[in-house]
């Protein structure tokens with residue numbers, strides 16, 4: 001049997017962090033947990049960094065990944081590919 005690192009369950013549509021535990025889920029305005037965003041990005045129906053840009057989020061997440069042992073170039077490359085696909089960033093960007 002091969003072992004794969006799979007995303008089981010939801011992951012944050014803002015920073016891409018997997019959320020295998022309920023504890024990591026963000027909350028909507030009623031305080032109900034949402035599977036769309038993590039608690040670091042979204043709490044009580046509001047983004048914690050409402051003005052952050054996609055590039056800013058890449059910088060922020062790259063910092064965490066480097067702390068976890070990723071090479072910075074690898075972390076940035078991965079984030080630059082995955083974050084623009086997430087719900088928070090998909091409509092931002094080019095369309096206007």
Ligand SMILES: [Zn+2]
Nearest residue numbers: 012015038041
């Ligand atoms: Zn997040």
